[in-house]
Each structure stands twice: as C-alpha cells, then as structure tokens.
Amino acid sequence: MSQQSAEIVGRVYEALNRGDWGASLCDVHPEFELTTERGLDAGTLRGREAVQAFGEDYAAMFDSVVFEPER
Numbered sequence: 001m002s003q004q005s006a007e008i009v010g011r012v013y014e015a016l017n018r019g020d021w022g023a024s025l026c027d028v029h030p031e032f033e034l035t036t037e038r039g040l041d042a043g044t045l046r047g048r049e050a051v052q053a054f055g056e057d058y059a060a061m062f063d064s065v066v067f068e069p070e071r
Contacts, residue, residue, distance in 0.1 A: 009069065016067040021055040022048075 015024035025048045034045045059065045
C-alpha cells in the first residue's frame, strides 16, 4: 500500500472511531456502493448519503463502536 493510501485509510478509521461518518466517506466516489449480506438490512446501499445513514443507524444501536483494520 502506498503511503498516500495508508494515510487515507488511517483518516477513515480515525473518523469512524470518533463517530464522524461524513468525514469517513469524504474520499470515496460519490456513487460508492456498500453491500451487506446479513441482517435485516441486507442489500446494496448506493452513494455516500445512504452509506452514512446506514452507518449512523448501525452505530446508534451500541454504547460504543470501535473500528480496527485487519492486518
């Protein structure tokens, strides 16, 4: 992974861990798609706003949420 890519990924995780879903998605394409395969909301979300709303709703179900990259 390039240094630039590593910095972007780091910013995404930092934003997610402070609950800032908008900032976590600022570097993705506006038509970004997220596909979830399990749960009641299984399906494909299209666009930053849909993914942000999903993430915020998901995180609201828990007292705290921590995102960590898998190495």
